Amino acid sequence: MTDSLAQRVSDELLPFVRHPAQYIGGEVNQLVRPGDWRAADVRVVIGFPDTYAIGMSHLGCQILYWLCNHTPGVCAERTYAPWIDAERVMREKGIPLFTWDTRQPVAEADIFAISLQYELCFTTLLNMLDLAGIPLRSADRTDAHPLVIVGGPQADNPEPVADFVDLVVIGDGEHSMREILAAYREYKAAGVGRREMIERMARRFPWIYAPNLYDARFHDDGTLAGYKPRGAGLPERIERCKTPDFDAVPFPTRPLVPWVEVVHDRISIEIMRGCPQVCRFCHAGFTKRPLNLRSVDRILEIAEQAYAATGQQEIGLLSLSTADYPHLRELADRLNERFAPRRVNLSFPSLRVDKMLQNIPQMANAVRKGGITMAVEAARDDMRRAIRKKVTDGNLLDGVREVYKAGWQRIKLYFMCGFPGEREEDIRGIVDIAEAISLERAKLGLPPGNVTASIGWLVPKPFTPFQWMAQPRVAYFRRVRDMLRDIARNRGRGFRVHVSGHAGYGAAAEMASENPWKAASQI
Numbered sequence: 067m068t069d070s071l072a073q074r075v076s077d078e079l080l081p082f083v084r085h086p087a088q089y090i091g092g093e094v095n096q097l098v099r100p101g102d103w104r105a106a107d108v109r110v111v112i113g114f115p116d117t118y119a120i121g122m123s124h125l126g127c128q129i130l131y132w133l134c135n136h137t138p139g140v141c142a143e144r145t146y147a148p149w150i151d152a153e154r155v156m157r158e159k160g161i162p163l164f165t166w167d168t169r170q171p172v173a174e175a176d177i178f179a180i181s182l183q184y185e186l187c188f189t190t191l192l193n194m195l196d197l198a199g200i201p202l203r204s205a206d207r208t209d210a211h212p213l214v215i216v217g218g219p220q221a222d223n224p225e226p227v228a229d230f231v232d233l234v235v236i237g238d239g240e241h242s243m244r245e246i247l248a249a250y251r252e253y254k255a256a257g258v259g260r261r262e263m264i265e266r267m268a269r270r271f272p273w274i275y276a277p278n279l280y281d282a283r284f285h286d287d288g289t290l291a292g293y294k295p296r297g298a299g300l301p302e303r304i305e306r307c308k309t310p311d312f313d314a315v316p317f318p319t320r321p322l323v324p325w326v327e328v329v330h331d332r333i334s335i336e337i338m339r340g341c342p343q344v345c346r347f348c349h350a351g352f353t354k355r356p357l358n359l360r361s362v363d364r365i366l367e368i369a370e371q372a373y374a375a376t377g378q379q380e381i382g383l384l385s386l387s388t389a390d391y392p393h394l395r396e397l398a399d400r401l402n403e404r405f406a407p408r409r410v411n412l413s414f415p416s417l418r419v420d421k422m423l424q425n426i427p428q429m430a431n432a433v434r435k436g437g438i439t440m441a442v443e444a445a446r447d448d449m450r451r452a453i454r455k456k457v458t459d460g461n462l463l464d465g466v467r468e469v470y471k472a473g474w475q476r477i478k479l480y481f482m483c484g485f486p487g488e489r490e491e492d493i494r495g496i497v498d499i500a501e502a503i504s505l506e507r508a509k510l511g512l513p514p515g516n517v518t519a520s521i522g523w524l525v526p527k528p529f530t531p532f533q534w535m536a537q538p539r540v541a542y543f544r545r546v547r548d549m550l551r552d553i554a555r556n557r558g559r560g561f562r563v564h565v566s567g568h569a570g571y572g573a574a575a576e577m578a579s580e581n582p583w584k585a586a587s588q589i
């Protein structure tokens with residue numbers, strides 16, 4: 067079956083799709099070799115419910131891939147969502163979803179572990195299950211099917227996908243995956259079947275939620291009141307899994323290097339987990355606590371090893387808010403000292419605007435000056451105060467001026483609309499501030515800055531103060547979108563406005579806790 071599947075992918079799929087190189091696997095630093103899958107006690111497929119270009123840029127999947135394949139007796143392969151043309155061919159020819167490493171059928175895994183990063187991937191999860199030939203509903207699966215386990219930020223609100231998954235992991239992936247692999251191996255050796263295994267896992271690990279073992283309770287008005295475990299020994303309240311020693315946790319020092327262009331083609335090093343800020347809308351800020359830091363020495367060690375193994379020309383220092391990493395200056399200086407002579411750039415993907423100014427010296431020497439991104443979120447000081455975003459027009463313009471002086475000319479600004487109490491001036495203010503930022507460069511005697519204001523919609527997130535808030539109706543977002551486009555059309559020189567069209571879908575998925583089938587069909 068497997069050999070013939072590998073052959074079928076080569077003969078019947080790859081010649082008929084537009085970008086076949088994204089499906090061939092075998093990247094530099096792939097950990098799985100032919101024969102590993104068959105020899106393993108526990109076979110895992112790590113799935114990312116989006117395209118290869120996005121999935122390969124996701125550090126979490128590379129960490130789990132590394133961790134699983136460094137666990138004795140375990141083989142982990144990867145799969146991603148095929149693009150539309152590939153899916154069409156696969157469905158026409160009956161080619162099931164396969165793994166990228168050695169083209170195994172995903173349905174033959176013991177564990178299918180999927181990272182849910184955003185609401186819009188819920189339907190892709192269903193599509194991937196269907197393509198794999200795994201029954202969509204957990205209740206319809208048998209011992210012949212893998213355990214479908216989801217984690218990641220969207221697992222914090224798993225009800226929209228509750229019928230379709232067997233287990234939900236809340237919290238960090240490293241510690242939980244290690245524990246799950248050990249438990250699975252033990253149960254499999256003892257001949258425990260999937261239903262019993264799900265129950266045992268749910269009782270054993272306080273951070274595992276098995277949706278099928280809980281009943282929903284509702285208030286008189288029909289709103290959700292909570293969930294009650296069906297059996298004894300199941301936790302009433304699910305805890306968040308925390309990685310005990312963040313600095314010592316395994317990290318992929320030989321990351322995969324794709325053959326094709328992907329979204330982030332660089333060495334990515336997570337320098338800090340969590341964020342000391344608590345912006346009111348931010349799920350990550352509220353859930354990833356306490357703050358975990360990776361030491362400067364460990365980061366340097368990872369950077370050296372990853373560079374030697376990949377030859378990448380950029381090192382991304384990742385965290386939710388890199389400017390809050392307390393040793394950033396020392397880290398940037400020491401990395402620069404080692405890597406600048408080798409022409410390796412550093413990137414700081416998530417610097418807070420209010421800290422931008424003080425970080426310009428490190429960035430100016432170390433970062434390629436393509437473009438710089440600032441998450442402004444709201445256009446006016448009072449609204450930013452209301453959402454607890456510590457940015458003012460003053461420090462925004464001060465930061466931008468220094469950015470221009472240091473040589474950048476392209477700036478991307480992120481905004482959100484749909485905050486409670488939002489007024490027309492908050493919407494119009496987006497264009498005003500984008501224009502002001504563009505013109506700030508002209509004040510230095512240079513052409514206006516090239517500014518793009520990107521506007522997304524607030525999706526109220528669980529565990530934030532906005533979690534019970536009703537999202538404005540789609541009609542409101544359409545009106546805002548049209549207003550912004552009109553204003554920008556009449557005013558825009560030097561800046562552009564890009565408005566997302568996905569809010570309604572994201573919120574529908576986030577809030578559809580009572581009827582996931584209905585939600586999935588609405589999306």
Ligand code: SF4
Pocket residue numbers: 341342343344345348349350351352386387418
């Ligand atoms: S600074 Fe960014 S990551 Fe931190 S809480 Fe605010 S929005 Fe979230």
